[in-house]
Amino acid sequence: xxxxxNGDLRDVLPEYLHARLxxxxxxxxxxxxxxxxxxxxxxxxxxxxxxxHGAMPPMDIARIVAALPSPPKRPVAVRALPARxxxxxxxxxxxxxxxxxxxLLAAGLFDAGQRATGAAERLAGASGLPSPEQPAxxxxxxxxxxxxVVEPEALPELAFAGGVSDLSAGDxxxxxxxxxxxxxLPAIEPQPVLLSLPAAVxxxx
Amino acid sequence: xxxxxxxxEQATDRExxxxxxxxxxxxxxxxxxxxxxxxxxxxxxLGEWEHAEEIVQDTFVRAxxxxxAFRSDSxxxxxxxxILRRLVLDRRRATRRRPEMVDIASVEIAxxxxxxxxxxxxxxxxxxxxxxxxxxRLSRMQREVFTLRVGExxxxxxxxxxxxxxxxxxxxxxxxxxxxxxxxxxx
Numbered sequence: 423x424x425x426x427x428n429g430d431l432r433d434v435l436p437e438y439l440h441a442r443l444x445x446x447x448x449x450x451x452x453x454x455x456x457x458x459x460x461x462x463x464x465x466x467x468x469x470x471x472x473x474x475h476g477a478m479p480p481m482d483i484a485r486i487v488a489a490l491p492s493p494p495k496r497p498v499a500v501r502a503l504p505a506r507x508x509x510x511x512x513x514x515x516x517x518x519x520x521x522x523x524x525x526l527l528a529a530g531l532f533d534a535g536q537r538a539t540g541a542a543e544r545l546a547g548a549s550g551l552p553s554p555e556q557p558a559x560x561x562x563x564x565x566x567x568x569x570x571v572v573e574p575e576a577l578p579e580l581a582f583a584g585g586v587s588d589l590s591a592g593d594x595x596x597x598x599x600x601x602x603x604x605x606x607l608p609a610i611e612p613q614p615v616l617l618s619l620p621a622a623v624x625x626x627x
Numbered sequence: 628x629x630x631x632x633x634x635x636e637q638a639t640d641r642e643x644x645x646x647x648x649x650x651x652x653x654x655x656x657x658x659x660x661x662x663x664x665x666x667x668x669x670x671x672x673l674g675e676w677e678h679a680e681e682i683v684q685d686t687f688v689r690a691x692x693x694x695x696a697f698r699s700d701s702x703x704x705x706x707x708x709x710i711l712r713r714l715v716l717d718r719r720r721a722t723r724r725r726p727e728m729v730d731i732a733s734v735e736i737a738x739x740x741x742x743x744x745x746x747x748x749x750x751x752x753x754x755x756x757x758x759x760x761x762x763x764r765l766s767r768m769q770r771e772v773f774t775l776r777v778g779e780x781x782x783x784x785x786x787x788x789x790x791x792x793x794x795x796x797x798x799x800x801x802x803x804x805x806x807x808x809x810x811x812x813x814x
Contacts, residue, residue, distance in 0.1 A: 425806070433798070440780030467758060467808065468777050474755040474762075475778030478667040479679050486663060486684045487656045490691050493647050 426460040435465050439472060640703040644694060659687055662704055665779055666711050672774040673715050682718070686711040701788055708775070708789045761811035765804050772797055773804035 426432055431454055437443050438451045455462050589597060638646070638657070646654035663683055670679040689710050690697070697706055762770055771790055775781045776797075783794040783801070790797070 432802075436776045436780055439777070442780055464805065464809075466754075467805075467812070470751070470754045470758040471762060471773070471777045471808070473751075474759045475668055475672060475774060478664060478671055479676055481663050481667050481680055481683065483656070483660050483663055486680070486687055487652075487659050489684050489688055490655050490659070491688065493650045493652060493655075 705785045761808040769804035772800040776801050
């Protein structure tokens, strides 16, 4: 058995077989094959092996896809508060509003809506949460605001000292109306809403 | 053996992976459809005809469970081949089972229908049978390298990554395999 002495050309016969050579290289190999019986025979041997390799049992693609894990849960993106000097962050108000929404949901009175305003401030005071005038979170001065990704399960539980039962009927109606203006929160799984402030909370203005 | 899927308008593997991470389950189906046939052929070449689909399924499940560990500096197909190969070896160690080399004559082979007459087809079938019989007699490493090089057209670098070797060693294994197959055909 004799091999063609052009080892470099024999080395790329698989690429030639699979049409993965650049045009110039492909033309060079084709020109050599036209004059070299040894390489032509080797190419035919490779082609026969490649054709035989094509045999495979039937694949149920749908069944394979059905066995795959589900895509990862999309994280809840929470924007960090602006740096010192900016106007009061709305995050504590949104937290308070969400806490109020959770309380009303438990009471069967919740009705999702748009942005909250004064109602959240009243509840923030009743629950002991920092008021909007005192931002709950202020990043360090040297840190630029960044988009923090927070998993819902990682948020500590919110202590809600007050309650809607402390509100008068008029206040309650006003609260309901203002909750209609609550901006839709990032979509999360329908679980018991557990919201709380991160561990490092400092009042700063 | 050239797989479709390299057209410019089709999403790349990286794009499909990103879409799946964002919740697009159809992207997973596209990835499976794109790579399952090559994985199945490789499983068969390793002697796993009967369990090929199960092995391919396990390969994809492990891959999707570990997509965070997938480095973009290697192709997805190379990574999938690596997973499948390890799965086959693990199964063999667990069952102490020898590979089931399929009698190629009993397997339906895609025929070249471009102008072949009956006699040409018979000759081609006979050649394929003899070649595959010779490939089956190769050492395990030679057979894997030869199959990946000739059957899938992978580069020596990709083959080295899959079998856990070096490019130089992969090249040596390939040429030794070619020589062994030629000698078997000359017998």
